[in-house]
Amino acid sequence: MYRNLTIRQKQIVWAWAFLAVPVIFYAVIRFYPTGNAILISFQNWNLLGDRTWAGLENYAKLWNDPVFWRVFKNTFVYLLLGTPISLVLSFIIAYHLDKLRFMHGFLRVLYFLPFMTSAVAMAWVWRWFYQDVPIGLFNNILASFGIPQIKFLQSTTNALPAVLAPAVWAGLGFQVIIFMAGLRAIPASYYEAAKIDGVGWFTVLTQITLPLLRPTIVFIVVFSSIGFLRIFDHVFNMTTNNPGGPLNATKPLVLMIYDTAFNGFDMGYAAAQTVVLFTILLIVSLIQLRLLRSTE
Amino acid sequence: MTDIAPSADTLLIAKPAPRSRNLGQIIRWLLLFIGGVAMVMPIAYMISTSLKWPHEVYNVNLIPKEPTIENYTYVLEDGRFYWWFVNSIIIATITTICNLLFDSLVGYTLCKFRFPGRQIVFIAILSTLMIPTEMLVIPWYLMSQSFGWLDSYWGIMFPGLMTAFGTFLMKQFFESVPDDFIEAARIDGLNELQIWWTVAMPLVKPALAALAIFVFLGNWTAFLWPLIVTNSVDMYTIPVGLSGFGDEADVAWELIMTGAAISTIPTLIVFLIFQRFIIRGVVMAGLKG
Secondary structure, three states: OOOOOOHHHHHHHHHHHHHHHHHHOOOHHHHHHHHHHHHHHOOOOOOOOHHHEEEOHHHHHHHHHHHHHHHHHHHHHHHHHHHHHHHHHHHHHHHHHHOOOOHHHHHHHHHHHHHHHHHHHHOOOOOOOHOOOOOOHHHHHHHHHOOOOOOOOOOOOOHHHHHHHHHHHHHHHHHHHHHHHHHHHHHHHHHHHHHHHHOOOOHHHHHHHHHHOHHHHHHHHEEEEEEEOOOOHHHHEEEEEEEOOOOOOOHHHHHHOOOOOOOOOHHHEEEEEEHHHHHHHHHHHHHHHHHOOOOO | OOOOOOOOHHHHHHOOOOOOOOOOHHHHHHHHHHHHHHHHHHHHHHHHOOOHHHHHHHOOOOOOOOOHHHHHHHOOOOOOOHHHHHHHHHHHHHHHHHHHHHHHHHHHHHHHOOOOOOOHHHHHHHHHHHHHHOOOOOOOHHHHHHHHHEEEOOHHHEEEEOOHHHHHHHHHHHHOOOOHHHHHHHOOOOOOOHHHHHHHHOOOOOHHHHHHHHHHHHHHHHHHHHHHHHHOOOOOOHHHHHHHHHOOOOOOOOHHHHHHHHHHHHHHHHHHHOOOHHHHHHHHHHHOO
């Protein structure tokens, strides 16, 4: 029967044969759970009892929950501190690294190495750095210069930046590499023309380099924003004795979701939080994609 | 993207001959070198501390006075790290192989076949990129609970067996495979499966390697889902195990650093060996994916 088909019909049969398993996979493992998460967010369920319809109850609870607003603020502080800091740092490094030839590959490896580490392992290393004298490296170094101790993870004001630092550190190498690829793609003739005109380096930077790097910048901003909005591994591991503490000062949305679902077993409430996370990510990516489109 | 979108290859093409080594260049090099050394310090301290005796741990010197592998012997004799390591290797390897096969098969089909429904499948898979994993963990957990997948390799692996990211990366790269090659293979009497495997796949090896690096590293370091789906200590992956190990009351910092080093050193060694190749792969995956 297969033999009687035309070439085009045979192609259709092959295409669907290739896609059969993946289509089932995406339907069952991606689309069904997405719908299910939204459905659960309108229900009350503690895993053991019955699922009961709750309407907008979970969302109302979220709106009136002071912890949620604290977490919401923290999540955006991670984004608004982490994204610009890593963007500026990685651009400065890439900009200067691009102008060097001597041991260029070696320097590049140094900056890229942290990207190959695991967040959990490095969270523990940084956590050790942050301990008080005589344990922590940072405070030991401060002490040897006679500088007063800093409370890093125990302070409600310092804890969030302290948790953010290793996240920025780990992602920097990737951004540097992407920036360098972007810098290399700018045709040398632009710079030669600027040189002939006798334009200073600052004008070259702001009139040639940065405008032509715009697609690269937008890509890095989208990529790192999504990463900081979903921060979890670092926070969880640096505050395991009191996840998200002290006093919820470091708790991001994903940690609140984890806590509500797998420590509190309030599945409906947790699902409502995941829907909020999804909406935030969607809005942030759409805004940034619009920015990308306006460059074309 | 604009016509000067960066590509992976531009990164590795040698730049024109260096300008004269003036003072500015030397200062620039020194500052970048200091910054680079600062970047690797956390890794260096992790390894250094894992080689120190307990009495030396809180000393800030980087080179241990009397290096010892005692911490490694202790941690490995405990047995748990051995299992976590094996679990992580098995899970990351199987997931990587599945991604290489399925992502490239789907990418190839969407790229080279014309059939009704193609556009719908394409957009459907594309749209899953917008769904964060965190939204799916609760339904995945419920699904695992009802099918008895909790606390098993399959339970840890099933969400990541195919990824939309990998599918699009592969689709992009199959665009560069000429249709004439496929047509010629068809005339030679190869079936479509053979064409994909013997004609198209060898032509996209660099992309497959880039995808393999990303998927393996992602699964090796994955934390949230393995943390949720595993219960028994024997089923933990390295990150989940390390997280719990660090939290045990009586565990000393040098042992935590040893555990952290065990989870990090394998990827660092692989990176240092294939460094140029991996950086190139990361750029390719980052820009095209």
